[in-house]
Amino acid sequence: MAHVNDNIKAYKGFRSVTLLCLVVLYAPLVIVTIYSFNASQSITNWEGISLRWYADVFTGPESEKFKVAAFNSFTIAIIAATCSTAIATLAATAMVRGGNFKLRTVSFGLISLPLMVPEIVTAVATLIFFNSIGFTRGYMTILVAHIAFCIPFAYLPISARMQGIEDSFEQAAMDLYATRRQAFTKILMPLMAPGIISGFLLAFIVSLDDFIITNFVKGAGIETLPTAIFGSVKQGIKPNIMAISTMLLSVSIVMVTISYFVSKSDNTK
Amino acid sequence: MPGNKTDAIDVRNAVKRYGDFTALKRISLTIKDNEFFTLLGPSGCGKTTLLRMIAGFEDVTEGEILLYGDEIESLPPHQRPVNTVFQNYALFPHLTILDNVAFGLEMRGKSKAAARKRAGEMLELVQLSQFAARKPSQLSGGQQQRVALARALAPQPKVLLLDEPLSALDLKLRKAMQLELKHLQRETGITFIFVTHDQEEALTMSDRIAVMSAGEMQQLGTPTEIYEQPRNMFVADFIGETNLLEVSVDQVMNGRALCHLGGGHALTCNSVEGIGEGAKVHMSVRPERLFMSDVPVETESLKGRVAENIFVGTDISTLVDLAEGPQFIVRTSNSDRGNKRIFEPGSEIFVNMELGAGRLLMD
Numbered sequence A: 001m002a003h004v005n006d007n008i009k010a011y012k013g014f015r016s017v018t019l020l021c022l023v024v025l026y027a028p029l030v031i032v033t034i035y036s037f038n039a040s041q042s043i044t045n046w047e048g049i050s051l052r053w054y055a056d057v058f059t060g061p062e063s064e065k066f067k068v069a070a071f072n073s074f075t076i077a078i079i080a081a082t083c084s085t086a087i088a089t090l091a092a093t094a095m096v097r098g099g100n101f102k103l104r105t106v107s108f109g110l111i112s113l114p115l116m117v118p119e120i121v122t123a124v125a126t127l128i129f130f131n132s133i134g135f136t137r138g139y140m141t142i143l144v145a146h147i148a149f150c151i152p153f154a155y156l157p158i159s160a161r162m163q164g165i166e167d168s169f170e171q172a173a174m175d176l177y178a179t180r181r182q183a184f185t186k187i188l189m190p191l192m193a194p195g196i197i198s199g200f201l202l203a204f205i206v207s208l209d210d211f212i213i214t215n216f217v218k219g220a221g222i223e224t225l226p227t228a229i230f231g232s233v234k235q236g237i238k239p240n241i242m243a244i245s246t247m248l249l250s251v252s253i254v255m256v257t258i259s260y261f262v263s264k265s266d267n268t269k
Numbered sequence B: 001m002p003g004n005k006t007d008a009i010d011v012r013n014a015v016k017r018y019g020d021f022t023a024l025k026r027i028s029l030t031i032k033d034n035e036f037f038t039l040l041g042p043s044g045c046g047k048t049t050l051l052r053m054i055a056g057f058e059d060v061t062e063g064e065i066l067l068y069g070d071e072i073e074s075l076p077p078h079q080r081p082v083n084t085v086f087q088n089y090a091l092f093p094h095l096t097i098l099d100n101v102a103f104g105l106e107m108r109g110k111s112k113a114a115a116r117k118r119a120g121e122m123l124e125l126v127q128l129s130q131f132a133a134r135k136p137s138q139l140s141g142g143q144q145q146r147v148a149l150a151r152a153l154a155p156q157p158k159v160l161l162l163d164e165p166l167s168a169l170d171l172k173l174r175k176a177m178q179l180e181l182k183h184l185q186r187e188t189g190i191t192f193i194f195v196t197h198d199q200e201e202a203l204t205m206s207d208r209i210a211v212m213s214a215g216e217m218q219q220l221g222t223p224t225e226i227y228e229q230p231r232n233m234f235v236a237d238f239i240g241e242t243n244l245l246e247v248s249v250d251q252v253m254n255g256r257a258l259c260h261l262g263g264g265h266a267l268t269c270n271s272v273e274g275i276g277e278g279a280k281v282h283m284s285v286r287p288e289r290l291f292m293s294d295v296p297v298e299t300e301s302l303k304g305r306v307a308e309n310i311f312v313g314t315d316i317s318t319l320v321d322l323a324e325g326p327q328f329i330v331r332t333s334n335s336d337r338g339n340k341r342i343f344e345p346g347s348e349i350f351v352n353m354e355l356g357a358g359r360l361l362m363d
Helices: A014-035 A052-059 A063-097 A104-116 A119-132 A139-163 A168-175 A180-208 A212-217 A225-234 A239-264 B047-055 B097-107 B112-125 B141-153 B171-188 B199-205 B223-228 B233-238 B334-339
Strands: B007-018 B021-032 B036-040 B062-067 B082-085 B159-163 B191-196 B208-213 B216-221 B243-253 B256-261 B265-270 B280-285 B290-293 B302-312 B315-322 B327-333 B348-353 B358-361
Touching: A014 A239, A052 A063, A052 A239, A063 A104, A063 A139, A063 A180, A063 A225, A104 A139, A119 A139, A119 A212, A139 A180, A139 A212, A168 A180, A168 B082, A180 A239, A212 A225, A225 A239, B007 B047, B007 B191, B021 B047, B021 B062, B021 B191, B021 B208, B021 B216, B036 B047, B036 B199, B047 B082, B047 B159, B047 B191, B082 B141, B097 B112, B097 B141, B112 B141, B141 B171, B171 B191, B171 B199, B191 B199, B199 B223, B208 B223, B208 B233, B216 B223, B216 B233, B233 B243, B233 B280, B233 B358, B243 B265, B243 B358, B256 B358, B265 B358, B290 B327, B302 B327, B315 B348, B327 B334
Parallel strands: B036 B191, B036 B208, B082 B159, B159 B191
Antiparallel strands: B007 B021, B007 B062, B208 B216, B243 B256, B243 B280, B256 B265, B280 B358, B290 B348, B302 B315, B302 B348, B315 B327
8 A cells, every 4th residue: 555644744835824823823912912011102112021001900090990890700700610510510410421311412402502602692682581581780690691601611521521431430339338429429520520620610711701792781880801891992902901911811821721731630541 | 928048149030121122031040148150141141231130230120139038129239238340340540449449348337447447458368458559540450350359349248249350351360360259259258140251261160150141041050060961052052162963852761862863873862851752952962072983982983084173272173074964073182192082184983972971952
């Protein structure tokens, strides 16, 4: 048989296409990060390194608005990620361990469909839903909406993990005198932990940076970081926005890194 | 009906159905205290289903299962004083070897310290003390197997269930583990129920064997009974190598049955209840109960010609074509080579059958 060169690096233009993709993806992030350290008032002229815009975020004229928004964003992200992870864990347990029940395929579709639905549709639908049940818009509406749309994001890593855990572990536990609950808490939960942590972090990030749905369901006078940033940008981009964006970016990077290492620590093998 | 307190397991008319499919068709069997009992059969015969019903992982569609006289078929697995060694071992990957073995003891309410102490003793018994702090993935297959055994034995179950535990091991290790299991069973005095599809394994280790096929029990008996007096075609064919001959029974008298097979060759064997004169049945003759000679030596000497000799280590298998009859396999011990009991292909010889070597089979 003739040797087929399947080394992708051998294709013409591999290097240039790769570089182009990387530049398009990451150049804006790199530029925002660099310019967040700019000493200048202007967002385009470089005048040397300084931390003044970071100081401005915390002490400047807009600092109060950003602090409240950050508080809202982080509390909502933590609560929404916690609730959606708990619900997703139960859903995954039912889906993976529930045997071949009727409507199983339908259930899986229902859980993961929100990932495919355009976010604007979800946003409008959620808004109409809250209006029709007479729910006053505010912190609670944002929280409920976030819990709901975070579930599929938390579900995916958890169920993927659970599918990799053979059910003979739980059977062995129950065979060794563990009740169903003990088998779940002592055996299944620790084995699922990496999936649950990944799911939580993913839900946290998705909640933290959501703009469209939040913007629709939030009431007047309440802001999360993304909506606050959007509000400021409408009055012209100032370098302090770049500082906030850079800080948000680093939070995301930390989360993704943790998620990566947690999912690498495979304790089922 | 109350159960017998001295019988380890009493399965009464147990039926298992999955929808339209019947996995077990009304099985009844009694397993004695302190017995090494084997459920033997090809895959899909229902042996693992029966084991899992005893463990509590499958519910019983109909019938009863008694453990030392107490009905257990409706108890959840954690309330049954039986433990299982799983086919894939199912060692908890996130716990150390010691904590794996201690798990059952802790769940039974022992303090962590007491459970660990007993677990340490169990690891000593299976000679794995030096691995106590390791994780299961750091052990070889044979070692994991012994950990699974120690874990299942630690809570001192009344009955130990073993679900094809040796199937993942290589031949040499499997042979060693067979002996170790047998010794362990004698030392602990616990009733073992062993599931396997490997007939050699079953013959080596068991006190009694239940041969199963298609959800039914085909025969129950000691290894010698199963091997030498198979009840039907399935058992004769499944256990060991055999010559299955189509015979007609001509006469039955004084416990002997006179038969003939194609080509007019006559054969005599012990009669079997239920098989009378005129019956057309199969006869099983083990190849090692046949021998060859250049002149007829017994009344049932059958004339034939050597087709092929196959060397199989300790033995030589010879294929013999009978004149106007079936082909026979004759197994001769290698040590008989000097006695001229092995012939070159093409030789005209006689196949002789030891008295009582043939066994008539129900279908």
